[in-house]
Amino acid sequence: LAKTTQPISMDSYEGQEVNITCSHNNIATNDYITWYQQFPSQGPRFIIQGYKTKVTNEVASLFIPADRKSSTLSLPRVSLSDTAVYYCLVGDISNQGGKLIFGQGTELSVKP
Amino acid sequence: ETGVTQTPRHLVMGMTNKKSLKCEQHLGHNAMYWYKQSAKKPLELMFVYSYEKLSINESVPSRFSPECPNSSLLNLHLHALQPEDSALYLCASSQEGQAPYEQYFGPGTRLTVT
Numbered sequence: 001l002a003k004t005t006q007p008i009s010m011d012s013y014e015g016q017e018v019n020i021t022c023s024h025n026n027i028a029t030n031d032y033i034t035w036y037q038q039f040p041s042q043g044p045r046f047i048i049q050g051y052k053t054k055v056t057n058e059v060a061s062l063f064i065p066a067d068r069k070s071s072t073l074s075l076p077r078v079s080l081s082d083t084a085v086y087y088c089l090v091g092d093i094s095n096q097g098g099k100l101i102f103g104q105g106t107e108l109s110v111k112p
Numbered sequence: 113e114t115g116v117t118q119t120p121r122h123l124v125m126g127m128t129n130k131k132s133l134k135c136e137q138h139l140g141h142n143a144m145y146w147y148k149q150s151a152k153k154p155l156e157l158m159f160v161y162s163y164e165k166l167s168i169n170e171s172v173p174s175r176f177s178p179e180c181p182n183s184s185l186l187n188l189h190l191h192a193l194q195p196e197d198s199a200l201y202l203c204a205s206s207q208e209g210q211a212p213y214e215q216y217f218g219p220g221t222r223l224t225v226t
Contacts, residue, residue, distance in 0.1 A: 032213060043116075043202045043217025044155070087154070100215065102147075102155040 004088045009107040018075045020106050022088030025069045030092040033064060033071045038085045038105070047086075048073070075108075083110045114138055116218035118203050124224045125193065133188040133221045135203030144186040145204040145215065146178060155202065161186060162208065193225045 005023040012018045024033070032051055036044035048055055050062040050071070061074040075082060085105040116137045125131050137144060146158040160168035161180045169178075175197075177189040186203055200222055204215040 034213070041200065041220065041222065043204070043220055044215075045217070046214040049213065100157065102157075104154055 003101075004090055004103045006086075006088050006103065006106045008104060009109065011109050011111065012078055013111050014079055015077050018078050018082075018108060018110075020073045020075075020086055020088075020108070021070060022073070023070045024088070024090045027068050027090050028092065031068075031090045032092065033062065033068075034089045034091075034100070035060070035062065035073045036087045036089065036102075038087065044087060044102075078108075078110045080110050080112065082108065084108060116203060116205055116216050118201075118218040118221050120221060121219065122222045122224075124226060125190065126226055127193060127195075129193075130189070130191045132190065133201055133203075133223075135186040135188075135218055136184055137186075137203075137205035137216070137218075138184070139205055139207070139216060141205035141207045141216070142183060143206045143208050144180065145206075146186065146188050147202040147204065147217075149200040149202060149220075151199070159188075190223075193223075195225050198223055198225045 032049055034049040035047040037047050038044040048057055048060045048062045050064050052064050052068060055062045063072040085107050087102050087105040089100045089102060091100045119134045123131060142163050144161045147155040148158055149155045157170050158172045159178045164180045164183055175192045179187040200220045202220045203218045206215045
């Protein structure tokens with residue numbers, strides 16, 4: 001399974017754009033890149049998923065370069081409620097009840 | 113009920129007790145998961161059920177015993193636990209073969225072993 005590396009923590013201010021980069025040098029051909037958000041004492045919540053290039057939804061964008069060895073989660077105009085831990089996961093979960101490995105995550109702190 | 117529900121939300125048990133954690137998904141998914149999250153640590157995958165059959169067991173000690181009575185229900189039977197088993201236990205479900213390959217998590221059961 002591909003290992004991921006992301007910053008342990010990041011600080012930001014309300015209204016700023018936040019970019020969290022994740023390295024996954026050993027990503028395999030069938031692997032997808034998925035980001036989850038987790039608040040304390042709650043289950044993680046899916047944010048966005050991609051395979052290559054750029055994906056955008058109502059809450060975030062995911063940028064994946066051609067070599068797919070890294071990815072960047074972009075959160076536009078963060079608010080205090082975006083303070084959470086963000087996990088980057090890489091794995092083939094398209095079949096066989098796939099296996100995801102959660103790393104340490106990035107603890108994002110948004111300040112007023 | 114919608115999404116993934118877990119009961120109980122909090123559980124305190126002694127090391128000699130037997131208890132069960134319950135998870136129900138109302139999403140029609142075909143895969144279900146148990147994760148453990150200790151304080152300030154990332155989630156650790158424990159078990160994966162695919163089409164009601166155990167497909168992944170991450171070398172979990174036998175004092176944790178999973179059960180999948182049907183496609184919507186997932187239980188985790190606990191027996192002779194240790195204090196280090198105190199953690200947040202999370203259940204999740206997903207639909208294989210359908211993008212995005214998203215796991216939906218329940219709120220978790222906060223377990224304390226005394």
